[in-house]
Amino acid sequence: MQRASGVAGLTLGELGAEVGIEVPDEGVRGKGVAGQIVERALGASAASRAEPDFVGLGIELKTIPLDARGKPKESTFVASISLSAMADTDWEHSVVFKKLSKVLFVPVEAASSTPLRERRVGRAYLWVPTGTELGLLRTDWERLAEMIGHGDVEQITGHLGQVLQVRPKAASGSARRRAPDEEGAVQWTMPRGFYLRPSFTGAVLARLRREENN
């Protein structure tokens, strides 16, 4: 938290220079760069592993783009899905549950009119989900996991899930992964990931702000 408060107010360009990461001019080339910069600045493991970023602390780091009103501009990617493993996993053992047990949200200005390098980093929030929040996540996760396990992955759209959704997560539209079909055999489908809806992360941040002021 001390490190996080130390980077609040800096721009991505300034912080990127400190940690040796160049900020691209084109927005399309800068996807993820805010996360990379903040990872290095705060000393996260910075490895692409299915574990929390701060392994010893069990804390997952997420930058979150906020608009001028302080609301999330985008959904928050949580984890890739091992489609073949979903049938044998329950909520408490899921990677989503593990990653969301503790999350450090680091806000970043998101107005597309502001060049990436001029966007400022905000004050961080440490989110530990309440029982209510966990219940919402669990309900969505179990519904989606059951569909995948039963071979109905192709029936899943981004419309499903009140707070947690499943959406494509791939380098291109031609990517394919193994998944169970309706008879338990293999079918090939698009890689997918779990994402938190902006309305949910917005409500979470609003709660954390309220509690800060009380």
Added chain:
DNA sequence: TATTGATCATAT
């Protein structure tokens, strides 16, 4: 204009 589906960059 909000949301879903598609895509971009880096690391192992």
Added chain:
DNA sequence: ATATGATCAATA
């Protein structure tokens, strides 16, 4: 290839 970091851009 597949995980991480996400945002872009077409659609509803």
